[in-house]
Amino acid sequence: MPQPDQLPPGTAWAEPLVREVFPEAEVIELLPRTGGRLSTVYELRCADPAHSVILKVYAPEWAWKQAKEVHVYRILAGLDTLPVPRVLHHTPDGAPDGRAVTILGLLDGRPLSEASKDLDAEQIPPFYREMGAALATIHQVGQEAYGYLTNRILDPRPDNGTYMRHQFAKKLAEFKALGGDDRLHDAVARRIERDGALFDNCRAAVLCHNDLHEGNVLVTTGDATRVTGIIDVENAIAADPLIDLAKTDYYALGRGEPERRALLAGYGPLPADAPERLDLYRLYHALELWDWFRSIGTEGPLDAIAADITRLAGHRSDTPS
Structure with missing residues (x-):
C-alpha cells in the first residue's frame, strides 16, 4: 500500500x-x-x-x-x-x-489537542461548553433509521434497542477474537442483559459526529478564544444523540469534572435517564476502543481501557452516576 x-x-x-x-x-x-x-x-x-x-x-x-x-x-x-x-x-x-x-x-485555528498544551486548566472547560453546543446543533438533523452512515444508512435498524444490542454483540465478538479476558467479556454481556432496556428509551435517531474529541475541534486562543471548526466526520452514524455525547466525554482523556460539566451545560437539557444511558454508551466506547487498539497492535493503553470496562460493566443502573 x-x-x-x-x-x-x-x-x-x-x-x-x-x-x-x-x-x-x-x-x-x-x-x-x-x-x-x-x-x-x-x-x-x-x-x-x-x-x-x-x-x-x-x-x-x-x-x-x-x-x-x-x-x-x-x-x-x-x-x-x-x-x-x-x-x-x-x-x-x-x-x-x-x-x-x-x-x-481552510478554517482558522488549530486542534484543541495541540492548543491546550499552551493553556491553563481553567481555560479548557469553555471549549467543552462550545463542543456540547456543537453536538446539540448536529443532533438537530434527524435520521430515518439507526446504523452506520455513508451517503446512506447501511444495514438500517428500526429502533435503538435492536441497533445497540447488535453493536455490543459485534464488539464483544471482536473482543473475544482478539484475546480479551473471558470474565470481562461476560461482565459486559451481563450488564447489557440487565440494563439494555434503557436503549429502547431513545425514540428517534439523529446524525451523530461520533468522534468529537479534542483532535477534531479547531480553536483560536488569545483575545478571540473560541471554537472555529468541527472536522473529521469519517465515523458519523445515525443513532441516539447520547451515544455521541458519551463518546466526547469518554474521549476527554485526562480531563475531569469541570470539562464534563461544561460539555453537558453546553449541550442543554437531557432526558431523565441520561446518567444511566450515558454510562452504557461509555461502556460501548471503551469496548470499541480496546478492540481498535488491540487490532492495530497498540498495547500501551489496553490495561487502562480494560480497567474502564471493568468499572463500567459493574455499574448498576440504579446507582447514582
Missing part, C-alpha cells in the same frame, strides 16, 4: 488540484496536518492566502469514505451556526498514485 510520505515531494502535483477550484492559484507550500491511518491531511498554502485549502488524501482501502465525508459535510454546512469546512472539490483518483482526494476550505 502506498504510504503518505511516498507522494512526490514539492507542490507540483497538488497545484492542478487546487486550480480545479481556483484557476489562478499558485501553491507555494505543502504542510502535513493532523492525519490518521485512514487518510493524510495537508494544508496547501497559496501565494494568495484566500486560495489556501485543506487537501485530504485517502488510503486506497478507505477511498469509499470520501463519498461519506462529502455527504455529511454538505449536510452540516446547512446548519448555519456550525463551523465546518466547505467541500470545494473531490475526485476519486486525484493523487499521483491514483488515490482519492478531497479539497476542503
Whole structure:
C-alpha cells in the first residue's frame, strides 16, 4: 500500500488540484496536518492566502469514505451556526498514485489537542461548553433509521434497542477474537442483559459526529478564544444523540469534572435517564476502543481501557452516576 510520505515531494502535483477550484492559484507550500491511518491531511498554502485549502488524501482501502465525508459535510454546512469546512472539490483518483482526494476550505485555528498544551486548566472547560453546543446543533438533523452512515444508512435498524444490542454483540465478538479476558467479556454481556432496556428509551435517531474529541475541534486562543471548526466526520452514524455525547466525554482523556460539566451545560437539557444511558454508551466506547487498539497492535493503553470496562460493566443502573 502506498504510504503518505511516498507522494512526490514539492507542490507540483497538488497545484492542478487546487486550480480545479481556483484557476489562478499558485501553491507555494505543502504542510502535513493532523492525519490518521485512514487518510493524510495537508494544508496547501497559496501565494494568495484566500486560495489556501485543506487537501485530504485517502488510503486506497478507505477511498469509499470520501463519498461519506462529502455527504455529511454538505449536510452540516446547512446548519448555519456550525463551523465546518466547505467541500470545494473531490475526485476519486486525484493523487499521483491514483488515490482519492478531497479539497476542503481552510478554517482558522488549530486542534484543541495541540492548543491546550499552551493553556491553563481553567481555560479548557469553555471549549467543552462550545463542543456540547456543537453536538446539540448536529443532533438537530434527524435520521430515518439507526446504523452506520455513508451517503446512506447501511444495514438500517428500526429502533435503538435492536441497533445497540447488535453493536455490543459485534464488539464483544471482536473482543473475544482478539484475546480479551473471558470474565470481562461476560461482565459486559451481563450488564447489557440487565440494563439494555434503557436503549429502547431513545425514540428517534439523529446524525451523530461520533468522534468529537479534542483532535477534531479547531480553536483560536488569545483575545478571540473560541471554537472555529468541527472536522473529521469519517465515523458519523445515525443513532441516539447520547451515544455521541458519551463518546466526547469518554474521549476527554485526562480531563475531569469541570470539562464534563461544561460539555453537558453546553449541550442543554437531557432526558431523565441520561446518567444511566450515558454510562452504557461509555461502556460501548471503551469496548470499541480496546478492540481498535488491540487490532492495530497498540498495547500501551489496553490495561487502562480494560480497567474502564471493568468499572463500567459493574455499574448498576440504579446507582447514582
